[in-house]
Each structure stands twice: as structure tokens, then as C-alpha cells.
Amino acid sequence: MNAPPARFAFERPASLAELVARLARLSADGGDYALAAGATDLMPQIKRGVKTPARLISLNGVPELAGVQARADGSHRLGALTRLADLAGDARLRQHYPALCAAAGRVASPPIRQRASLGGNLLVDNRCIHINQSALNRAVHGTCFKAGGETCPLVKSAVRGRLPQCQARFVSDTAPVLLLLDAVLQLVSPRGERQLPLSQFYRDDGMQRHVLASDEVLVAIELPAADGLRIDYDKLTIRRALDFPSLGVALGVRADSGGTLGELSLALTGIGTHPGCWRFAAAAYDNANAMLDAACAAARESATTYQQDFFPRDYRKRMIDVFIRKAAQRLGVAR
Ligand SMILES: Cc1cc2nc3c(=O)[nH]c(=O)nc-3n(C[C@H](O)[C@H](O)[C@H](O)COP(=O)(O)OP(=O)(O)OC[C@H]3O[C@@H](n4cnc5c(N)ncnc54)[C@H](O)[C@@H]3O)c2cc1C
Incomplete structure (x- = not known):
């Protein structure tokens, strides 16, 4: 049984500049917020009381995060908001990256793929049978680091703060294919823009899962031409x-x-x-x-x-x- 979700403020910036300015202001104030794309991973966690942001910032009004661009050299730019259903069904992309489209089509179910984004899929939270339960179930079966506790029920020797502290599993379906394709992430924050190979993005921990800063946005995924791969x-x-x-x-x-x-x-x-x-x-x-x-x-x-x-x-x-x-x-x- 899920607890009623805590109340949160909701904002929907209309451009990347507006989003970044808002993130700068909120982070300077020590803001407690979460970015939401399709929210198919985020909302279940809010409902289970695992995440309790005071403010939800929707990315869905930011045009710079949307769309797919094909270049003459066979490379592509996939906006982070590209919906998995669109990716799975895109005939042009299927010619260049069939396995990526197939992996997107294996995520969850058709209704979820209509909302779920590619960016959100790369950032989907790690999972474990302890944390992915209702608050009531967690209260009965004991807590874990991710739920704010001081022990891990799976790995007794794990210590809070010493990596890897949490063994929750990485579960993104699209990440392995994007790694083989040498994808590069375009990231934007109040400090500017950076390009980061996906191969350098993830960390060996179920809680501190990647190197994305809390005020940083994944704008797009750059893919080189498949080149016979x-x-x-x-x-x-x-x-x-x-x-x-x-x-x-x-x-x-x-x-x-x-x-x-x-x-x-x-x-x-x-x-x-x-x-x-x-x-x-x-x-x-x-x-x-x-x-x-x-x-x-x-x-x-x-x-x-x-x-x-x-x-x-x-x-x-x-x-x-x-x-x-x-x-x-x-x-x-x-x-
Ligand atoms: C029943 C069910 C089954 C599922 N099955 C699968 C499955 O088989 N495989 C799988 O991989 N996933 C699965 N999922 C998880 C989820 O639906 C997908 O991973 C989805 O692609 C997440 O995308 P989203 O846009 O909904 O992300 P959101 O829920 O909006 O966001 C996920 C995380 O990413 C962050 N985020 C999102 N976009 C950005 C951005 N552009 N910049 C910075 N931060 C961002 C959010 O803050 C949040 O922390 C399932 C979910 C459900 C409910």
C-alpha cells in the first residue's frame, strides 16, 4: 500500500535558459526539488515515500530537450525528452540504430513508453527488493541506506559513505546499447555546458549512481554514425x-x-x-x-x-x- 504522496509545488519552465536560471536560484537557496521528464520512474518513488521533493520541475515545456536530428555524416542528436515509443517506432532511426530502437521497445509497457523519455531511462534509479517496496513494507522488513537507514540488509559489511555503499541494481535497458554506440551526453547547468562520454557517466554505487550534478540537465544524447557496428x-x-x-x-x-x-x-x-x-x-x-x-x-x-x-x-x-x-x-x- 502506498502512502498518499506528499504535496509538492509544480513548475514548468518554457525554455532551457529559464530552466537553468531557475536551477541556479533554487540551488543557491539549498532547494529541495526534482526534475521530471515522463515521471514514470519518479512518480512511483514519490508515491512510495522514497523521494519527497518539495518542488517538481517539469522538463516537458523545454523545446531544446525535444526532437531527433539526423546529420549528413550519419550521426544523430536525440533530445533527452525523446519518448521511448517514438524511438522504438522511428523507421529512420531503426535503419541506423536498430538495437537502440529494439531496447527502447522492451522497456515497461506501451502506455509507459508513450511518456517515458530516453533521458529518464539513462537516469532511471537503481533498484533493490528492499527499497522498491511500500513504506509499510519497508517499515516491517527493516530499512536500508537508500531509505535513510544505517545498514544494508544485503551486504552486512557495507558502510554509509564508503563506496560502493549500496548494491541496488542498475536497470536501464537503453544504456548498454548506447554505451556500445559510444554515445556522448550533452549536459547543461548554471556553470555552462559540457560533453561527457556515457562511458564516464556512471559510478559504482546504487545511491550515488552517476556524476550528474543536482542542478545539471541532460539535454541530448549525441550518437556517432553506427559505421557497420x-x-x-x-x-x-x-x-x-x-x-x-x-x-x-x-x-x-x-x-x-x-x-x-x-x-x-x-x-x-x-x-x-x-x-x-x-x-x-x-x-x-x-x-x-x-x-x-x-x-x-x-x-x-x-x-x-x-x-x-x-x-x-x-x-x-x-x-x-x-x-x-x-x-x-x-x-x-x-x-
Ligand atoms: C511498471 C514499470 C515498469 C518499468 N519497466 C522498465 C524497464 O523494463 N526498463 C527500464 O529501463 N525502465 C523501466 N521502468 C522505469 C521507467 O519507466 C523508464 O526507465 C523510463 O524511461 C524513465 O523515463 P522518464 O522520462 O519517465 O523518467 P523520469 O521518471 O521523469 O525521471 C527519472 C530520473 O531521471 C531524472 N531526469 C529525467 N530526465 C532528466 C533530464 N533530461 N536531465 C536531468 N535529469 C533527468 C529525474 O529527475 C529522475 O531522477 C519501468 C517503470 C514502471 C513504472
Whole structure:
């Protein structure tokens, strides 16, 4: 049962300049606010009392955050407010980045994808069976760092303030594909603008999850031309719809100039506090099967699973190999 949501003020700036000016003013006053795009992740947390912002600032009136631009060189700019349903159904984008469109189409359910944004998906909160419960349930089963407590029910040795303090799982479906595509984030704050590769964005902690400042806005995602990179994305879930990834695997292959496999790349979601990402150059391996073995070993060794999901932790870990090898088969490489 959810508690009635706390009251909050609501604002809807009409331009990026207005938004940034407002953020500067609010941060100087120590403001307690949250930015909302589709609010499909934020609102359930407010309803469960996990987040209690005094003010909600909607991004939906900011035109600079919307729209998709295609450039002649094959690169694209995706506004952070691009809705996942639009992304999944965009025929032009499907030609350039089919796996990104497919991953967007695997998020939640059709009604949620109509509102959910790509920016919000990259920033979706990490999840754990302790924090993602009603306030009543949390009160009965004990607290955790993220709910303001001083212990973690999963990792007894974890200490508040010492990273990684929280083992809540990273769950974005689009992040692994965007990592393989070498996406770059355009970020704007009262201090100005910066471009940050997605590969440098996430941190190894379920609470301090990324390097975005509280007064910083994700404006757009820049994608270079896919340039022959083929990606397969699949996720482990109980149901076909509505479920966050218990494990998500993106596997990428790029041919060299001779047409044989030149690079294998791999990114994971649903396991660990941040998305793992690895690249394997063909020159370092005897053949494609050896590259695939190396990818499975790297992912397996890095993955620490806890009993924090519907699936048993060992099963999720075993499925990493299975998902990587099935993706390789679909991409037509290795055994
Ligand atoms: C039933 C259900 C099932 C779901 N299943 C999945 C799933 O399978 N896979 C998955 O990945 N997600 C899932 N989600 C989570 C969520 O719907 C998606 O991740 C969605 O893409 C979030 O986008 P949003 O625009 O609604 O984000 P919001 O809820 O608006 O925002 C999420 C976070 O990002 C911040 N934020 C958003 N946009 C910006 C911006 N431009 N700049 C700075 N900060 C920003 C917000 O402040 C907030 O902290 C599910 C949610 C529900 C309710």
C-alpha cells in the first residue's frame, strides 16, 4: 500500500535558459526539488515515500530537450525528452540504430513508453527488493541506506559513505546499447555546458549512481554514425512486458576492412550497480570463439550478484554466458 504522496509545488519552465536560471536560484537557496521528464520512474518513488521533493520541475515545456536530428555524416542528436515509443517506432532511426530502437521497445509497457523519455531511462534509479517496496513494507522488513537507514540488509559489511555503499541494481535497458554506440551526453547547468562520454557517466554505487550534478540537465544524447557496428540486445525477465531487466546483455560486432570480425563489444545491465562494458579487438585473439570466451569470462568475473531480484542470484549469473552466446549466434559469429 502506498502512502498518499506528499504535496509538492509544480513548475514548468518554457525554455532551457529559464530552466537553468531557475536551477541556479533554487540551488543557491539549498532547494529541495526534482526534475521530471515522463515521471514514470519518479512518480512511483514519490508515491512510495522514497523521494519527497518539495518542488517538481517539469522538463516537458523545454523545446531544446525535444526532437531527433539526423546529420549528413550519419550521426544523430536525440533530445533527452525523446519518448521511448517514438524511438522504438522511428523507421529512420531503426535503419541506423536498430538495437537502440529494439531496447527502447522492451522497456515497461506501451502506455509507459508513450511518456517515458530516453533521458529518464539513462537516469532511471537503481533498484533493490528492499527499497522498491511500500513504506509499510519497508517499515516491517527493516530499512536500508537508500531509505535513510544505517545498514544494508544485503551486504552486512557495507558502510554509509564508503563506496560502493549500496548494491541496488542498475536497470536501464537503453544504456548498454548506447554505451556500445559510444554515445556522448550533452549536459547543461548554471556553470555552462559540457560533453561527457556515457562511458564516464556512471559510478559504482546504487545511491550515488552517476556524476550528474543536482542542478545539471541532460539535454541530448549525441550518437556517432553506427559505421557497420551491429548490436543485439536481449533481457532476462519473467514476463514479456512491464519487467525491469534481471539481466540485460548488449553484444556488438564490427567487421574489419577485410570483412572478418574486427571487434567484439559487450555491455551489461540489470546486474551490478552500474553497466559493465568491455571491448575485444580481434588482433589479440586466435579466432571469434576465443573472443567470445574472453567476453563471457570478463562479464562473469566482474558480476557480483545478490539475492535482490525475482530470479535466484546464481541463476542470473549463469545466464550471462547463455545470453552472450545466444546473442553471438543471432549476430552470426562464433559457435
Ligand atoms: C511498471 C514499470 C515498469 C518499468 N519497466 C522498465 C524497464 O523494463 N526498463 C527500464 O529501463 N525502465 C523501466 N521502468 C522505469 C521507467 O519507466 C523508464 O526507465 C523510463 O524511461 C524513465 O523515463 P522518464 O522520462 O519517465 O523518467 P523520469 O521518471 O521523469 O525521471 C527519472 C530520473 O531521471 C531524472 N531526469 C529525467 N530526465 C532528466 C533530464 N533530461 N536531465 C536531468 N535529469 C533527468 C529525474 O529527475 C529522475 O531522477 C519501468 C517503470 C514502471 C513504472
